[in-house]
Amino acid sequence: MTPDLTTIWDWLDQVPDPEIPVISVVDLGIVRDVAWQGDTLEVAVTPTYSGCPATSVIAIDIETALYDRGIQNVRIKTQIAPPWTTDWLSDKGRAKLADYGIAPPSPAGGPDACPRCGGTHLTRISQFGSTPCKAHWRCDDCLEPFDYFKCI
Amino acid sequence: MTDQTSLFEYLLRLGDNTLVLGHRVSEWCGHAPVLEEDIALANTALDLIGQTQMWLGLAGEVEGAGRSADDLAMLRDVWDFRNLLLVEQPNGDFGQTLMRQCLFDAWHLELLPDLTRASDDRIAAIAAKALKEVTYHLDRSSETVIGLGDGTEESHRRMQAALDLLWPYVGEMFTPDTVDDAMHAAGIAPDLTALRARFDTRIDAILAEATLTKPDSSFAQSGGKTGFRHSEHLGHMLTQMQWLQRAYPGATW
Structure with a gap:
């Protein structure tokens, strides 16, 4: 069948x-x-x-x-x-990314909030991260680095 | 030259540019001044090699002789390469590498939108894919050129030296020949005079912010994209890049 x-x-x-x-x-x-x-x-x-x-x-x-x-x-x-x-990332996928510690893509060109503490004082360290699809950011509230799934 | 031959030549130019620059940039892997820059360089190289697979894959298809992207990359010698002289220039210091990247990216980012409107759908599709990646490349290379140019006395001096060294290789991007003319007539490639004007606007703004002075000579080196005369550096680079196929012809995994 x-x-x-x-x-x-x-x-x-x-x-x-x-x-x-x-x-x-x-x-x-x-x-x-x-x-x-x-x-x-x-x-x-x-x-x-x-x-x-x-x-x-x-x-x-x-x-x-x-x-x-x-x-x-x-x-x-x-x-x-x-x-x-x-834009083709599913809503389920976006939520899972955030849970995993990767900020989902945002049309603003940068993460909305730190995936760990929710802080909004964020600094871009590099447009290029550990894989082609990610950028490297830091949260200035909790001081932790995190990955951002960059928008393309 | 028939249209198909011109198209093949033009695709080799696109693919050889990204291949040779991608390989050059990959030479930094493990050697960059800081980890973030090492990762950024490796990512840029990876994008360029990915674009190469598409351009040379299409070149092989257009040629119709059964050559794959790998065959074209690894089994041609220096006289069959069609890349710009700019991209085969050695890395030099970090500043020189980023200056070369910025000059290339500024050209690339003006060229690709035109190619997304090419009369050939296959070219338009590859250009649309590459354009998204190249937008990030220029973001970074221009920011770095500005940061180092408008940086310390030492970094400024090095960036000006890099610009003076590399500027004579810019003109080749915009000097049309029979292949460029045929591709423009076929509705594929842009008019190079118009492209130059857009490039100048973009690069002038970057260099001004970087406090760097564009050399006033219009002298342009030539011979890369036609394959007539590459600089000595390409042959040396190919001995590294093609080492495996030269030592073990036909090796696969």
């Missing part, structure tokens, strides 16, 4: 992002489409940043998850247009 697409989306929502395992690849908004082409399941994936080393790991993780569920033929299609935007 061929599983329906809603079930497949649920399965994909259980595949963690390799760098930020509290959110799924679906939360991240990088799974753009899932469709059956004959007996092959085609999954369209868009990279976050063009050089992100996690991209190939994500493709392998998605394939493995689907094979484990019994799907025989999977094809990962890389789709770069329209380009990924942090």
Whole structure:
């Protein structure tokens, strides 16, 4: 029996992002489409940043998850247009990021509040952080550094 | 030159620029003055290499000879590279690296919006992706050039020396040849005179804030993007970058 697409989306929502395992690849908004082409399941994936080393790991993780569920033929299609935007992060994903200590992206171009103490006196240390998608900030209230998932 | 040949050449230019600069910047990994800068340089290099995969991947597709992005990056020698002379220049000190980056980013950030409107959808898609990343690159490189230029006497002196050294490599970005003309006619590349005007506005503002003086000579080195004459530095860089494929031809993992 061929599983329906809603079930497949649920399965994909259980595949963690390799760098930020509290959110799924679906939360991240990088799974753009899932469709059956004959007996092959085609999954369209868009990279976050063009050089992100996690991209190939994500493709392998998605394939493995689907094979484990019994799907025989999977094809990962890389789709770069329209380009990924942090607007595609799910609300669930944003909440999980904040719980994990990563300030979610904000259109203001910087975090709204410190993910640890909620403080709003914040200083940017660097636009570039531990992964391409994050910037490095410091809270001047609790003096702790934290990651900010930057807006693109 | 047929349209397809010009398109292939133009894509090699885009991909070789990001490849050579990406490799140069990656040479800093583990050597930058402070950890945050090391991470920023590595991230910038990574973005540029990612963009290279897209540009050279498309170049290989357009060429139609079965060459992949990896083949083009690793199996060509210096005379087949089509990057600007600017990007192959050695890193020098940290200030010189950031000056080179700023000059490149200012050009890149003016070029890419034009390419997002290219008549070729594949080019438009890559440009739209790269544009988001390059916006961050110029933010950082311009802030650093301003901070160091308008910094101490020593940092100012070094940034002015870097600008004087690198300025003769800027003109090549805007000197059109048959490939540029063919791509402009095909609705892909912008008019380089208009691009230069926008670049000048942007870079003049940055240099003014950095208290640096733009050299008044319009002399421009040439030969990189045509492949006619690279500087001696590119060949040395390729011996490092292509070392594995040269020592173990065809190696994969």
